[in-house]
Amino acid sequence: MLSGQAQDHASHSRPTVNQNSHSSHSSHSMVVEADGAVMNQNFSQLPRGCSQISGDHTFTVSAGRSYAKTEPGMIFGMSQYEFAVNPCSRVTITFVNEDDVRHQWMVHGLPKYLYPAGMFHIEASGGRTKTGTFIAPSENRSYLVHCDLAQHMEKGMRGQLKVGTGSGDIWGVSGISDSFYRADYLPDYTLELVIALFLGSFGVTLLLKNTAWK
Amino acid sequence: MTRLRLFAAAVVVAMICWPPQWYPLSVRLKLTQWFGAASYRALPPSTETDLEPAQPFCPPDPEAWRQQHIIEKVDISASAACVADNPFAVAAFVRGTNNISQETLLRSGLSADAITKGRDLDGDGDPDEIHIRLEVAELNGGSGVVPGPVTRYELAPGIRPGIWVFAPKLVGMSVENFESNIARPGLRLPSPVIRIEQGDRVHITLENSHYMPHTLHLHGADHAFVDASGEGNDGVPISSEIPILPGQARTYELTPRQAGTMFYHCHVQPHVHVMMGLQGLFVIEQNRPDNTLQTLNIGAGLVRVPSRASREHYDREYDLHYQDFDKQLGQRIQQDNDPRLITRSMHRDYDITDASMDYFTLNGRSFPYTFRESLLVGKEGEVIKLRVVNGGAKGIALHTHGHKFSITHRDGIALPESSRSFQDVAWLATSQRLDLALTLNNDGLHSYGPGIWPFHDHQYQGITNDGIGPGGNISAIVYDQYLDGGGWPATNGVSWQQYFSEAYYRKEIPVWESYAPGLFSDTGKDWLLLFRLLGLSVALAAVVALAVPGLLSGRSK
Numbered sequence: 033m034l035s036g037q038a039q040d041h042a043s044h045s046r047p048t049v050n051q052n053s054h055s056s057h058s059s060h061s062m063v064v065e066a067d068g069a070v071m072n073q074n075f076s077q078l079p080r081g082c083s084q085i086s087g088d089h090t091f092t093v094s095a096g097r098s099y100a101k102t103e104p105g106m107i108f109g110m111s112q113y114e115f116a117v118n119p120c121s122r123v124t125i126t127f128v129n130e131d132d133v134r135h136q137w138m139v140h141g142l143p144k145y146l147y148p149a150g151m152f153h154i155e156a157s158g159g160r161t162k163t164g165t166f167i168a169p170s171e172n173r174s175y176l177v178h179c180d181l182a183q184h185m186e187k188g189m190r191g192q193l194k195v196g197t198g199s200g201d202i203w204g205v206s207g208i209s210d211s212f213y214r215a216d217y218l219p220d221y222t223l224e225l226v227i228a229l230f231l232g233s234f235g236v237t238l239l240l241k242n243t244a245w246k
Numbered sequence: 247m248t249r250l251r252l253f254a255a256a257v258v259v260a261m262i263c264w265p266p267q268w269y270p271l272s273v274r275l276k277l278t279q280w281f282g283a284a285s286y287r288a289l290p291p292s293t294e295t296d297l298e299p300a301q302p303f304c305p306p307d308p309e310a311w312r313q314q315h316i317i318e319k320v321d322i323s324a325s326a327a328c329v330a331d332n333p334f335a336v337a338a339f340v341r342g343t344n345n346i347s348q349e350t351l352l353r354s355g356l357s358a359d360a361i362t363k364g365r366d367l368d369g370d371g372d373p374d375e376i377h378i379r380l381e382v383a384e385l386n387g388g389s390g391v392v393p394g395p396v397t398r399y400e401l402a403p404g405i406r407p408g409i410w411v412f413a414p415k416l417v418g419m420s421v422e423n424f425e426s427n428i429a430r431p432g433l434r435l436p437s438p439v440i441r442i443e444q445g446d447r448v449h450i451t452l453e454n455s456h457y458m459p460h461t462l463h464l465h466g467a468d469h470a471f472v473d474a475s476g477e478g479n480d481g482v483p484i485s486s487e488i489p490i491l492p493g494q495a496r497t498y499e500l501t502p503r504q505a506g507t508m509f510y511h512c513h514v515q516p517h518v519h520v521m522m523g524l525q526g527l528f529v530i531e532q533n534r535p536d537n538t539l540q541t542l543n544i545g546a547g548l549v550r551v552p553s554r555a556s557r558e559h560y561d562r563e564y565d566l567h568y569q570d571f572d573k574q575l576g577q578r579i580q581q582d583n584d585p586r587l588i589t590r591s592m593h594r595d596y597d598i599t600d601a602s603m604d605y606f607t608l609n610g611r612s613f614p615y616t617f618r619e620s621l622l623v624g625k626e627g628e629v630i631k632l633r634v635v636n637g638g639a640k641g642i643a644l645h646t647h648g649h650k651f652s653i654t655h656r657d658g659i660a661l662p663e664s665s666r667s668f669q670d671v672a673w674l675a676t677s678q679r680l681d682l683a684l685t686l687n688n689d690g691l692h693s694y695g696p697g698i699w700p701f702h703d704h705q706y707q708g709i710t711n712d713g714i715g716p717g718g719n720i721s722a723i724v725y726d727q728y729l730d731g732g733g734w735p736a737t738n739g740v741s742w743q744q745y746f747s748e749a750y751y752r753k754e755i756p757v758w759e760s761y762a763p764g765l766f767s768d769t770g771k772d773w774l775l776l777f778r779l780l781g782l783s784v785a786l787a788a789v790v791a792l793a794v795p796g797l798l799s800g801r802s803k
Contacts, residue, residue: 105583182385
């Protein structure tokens with residue numbers, strides 16, 4: 033059952049079932065297996081503005097706690113956080129989960145006419161590898177890549193897919209862009225130090241002024 | 247001389263501006279003798295209260311989850327209250343996620359190995375090898391990139407404290423959709439009820455998907471101190487094992503010899519982790535033939551596929567999980583995103599010995615949301631089994647209106663018939679369990695007849711949301727003729743509208759405004775008095791300035 037890519041590569045020919053979740057989702061094409069799930073896989077349907085598939089990109093991405101060890105304050109990580117691809121290219125992600133819990137490699141904001149809810153999503157069970165393929169849109173744009181288990185994005189699993197030249201970095205990508213909200217990390221007594229410095233400077237100014245008068 | 251005149255004028259102005267009610271009583275009485283009472287001045291008028299549009303009391307049920315279903319040959323009873331569990335998940339919990347179709351699995355939202363069921367070891371027609379996989383999820387957590395809280399879950403309108411839960415192993419996103427950030431169905435408070443059969447060979451794998459260390463401790467359930475391989479099996483960090491770090495998993499084992507209503511919880515820094523919500527009911531049913539159980543009951547409440555033993559004596563069974571929450575603990579996961587800062591804040595800065603509890607939940611919700619999903623619905627003549635746990639830091643005094651119940655089991659153990667009596671208040675200490683028999687016989691003792699009969703903690707903080715009532719763990723026993731087709735009770739009293747608004751629980755709505763408008767409203771302001779005080783402050787300033795020699799006679803002199 034240790035998945036193997038042969039099984040994953042075959043999975044696109046399996047029959048898919050519409051998932052009718054309760055919360056008025058549009059239906060997603062997804063197959064759930066012991067090693068995980070791939071949602072909205074796309075090998076051949078072209079996005080608008082693409083006359084043909086411009087080429088292939090393949091990435092092998094590893095995920096797990098060990099990849100966060102070099103990032104202070106992060107718990108979960110990935111072996112890379114930026115995925116640069118050409119517009120209209122076919123992107124194959126082999127997602128290697130080295131932890132014992134689920135992880136996901138999920139893109140948001142894709143065209144909804146091709147990817148229900150705008151998502152492409154690979155989920156690998158603990159210790160498993162899962163492969164999925166999608167086709168990048170034609171525009172230059174940056175897309176959020178993340179793991180949507182609660183708090184996994186916040187605690188490190190946040191990357192970006194740059195199609196073409198992209199549209200600037202998105203916030204909070206590990207190793208690439210800063211967090212939007214960031215704690216102060218100031219040493220103790222900083223406030224006292226600032227107040228003391230302010231009052232001291234004020235006093236010195238007065239002293240100098242009075243001296244100058246005399 | 248000018249200065250003296252000015253001084254006198256300022257004193258006179260100050261005396262006039264001085265609010266009459268601030269003068270000493272003797273002065274006021276003397277003035278009254280001379281001039282009579284002051285002329286009439288109406289009190290400020292009542293202010294208008296803006297009631298914000300209420301949320302729907304009873305959300306729609308587009309996929310008919312409330313109805314009776316037969317899925318994967320599992321007969322899933324109807325769930326009368328307005329919000330019901332996903333019946334596909336219920337079917338998966340009964341059959342096992344390894345024994346159902348891909349379609350049922352997809353519609354359950356569960357992972358393929360969430361609950362696997364194996365061989366029938368005793369040959370009595372039900373599987374005895376049960377493997378349960380749980381994850382740990384954070385609800386209403388903070389975020390470094392979007393304004394929080396994320397993976398949102400409301401106890402009551404607008405109330406979203408930070409919470410941790412054990413969760414069934416799901417597949418896909420943790421939210422309904424990326425924009426809403428609302429936790430998906432199945433990911434909620436309380437941690438799911440686990441239901442196994444006496445003698446089952448049970449494995450529970452805790453996949454720690456959270457960013458802190460956790461363990462699983464089976465409180466009151468018969469389990470060996472070490473598992474088959476000699477590893478710690480009790481979940482206690484010092485005596486048993488090193489806690490499960492983020493991204494790791496550990497499997498706990500038990501083959502319980504004793505049935506009963508038990509409890510499970512994380513045992514890492516329990517004064518913080520259990521109080522954050524890492525606790526659930528753990529039910530061991532008596533062994534019976536052909537007794538395939540609903541292994542998890544998400545959100546507790548009605549057991550839609552009850553056990554054989556339960557059906558021998560009871561018409562329905564409900565799981566009731568009471569909890570309390572300190573908002574000052576829950577907000578700590580929202581204030582920082584760095585786990586080092588959160589860990590310090592929760593485990594070193596927070597001091598539970600100085601804590602007071604603010605939110606009180608029944609099955610993961612507080613009033614008025616309890617009325618959506620935690621009603622005890624029954625028919626006249628029925629006998630209902632309640633399995634109750636108090637997971638809160640404070641004891642609860644559980645009181646039923648209109649009924650006297652009897653306690654059949656305490657901490658999972660049956661009480662002798664001779665010691666059973668009828669009562670309408672039962673005390674549950676922290677982590678205590680009671681099994682109650684509620685008989686809907688209209689005989690003036692068991693029941694006073696059909697109706698909508700509240701039941702709640704009779705300690706008064708427990709019926710509030712952070713001090714605003716009604717709130718907390720109030721729910722009701724509702725006879726089916728009092729329930730409308732959508733599952734909402736046909737109440738006779740005050741409109742529900744204001745309770746389904748966030749403003750009410752932000753303390754912005756006068757409590758009786760809906761049925762006595764204006765009578766007990768917020769008051770307008772006394773602007774005249776304000777102007778007098780402003781005049782007084784100017785006059786007093788003038789008095790002081792004129793009284794202190796040299797203050798006004800600087801260089802101009």
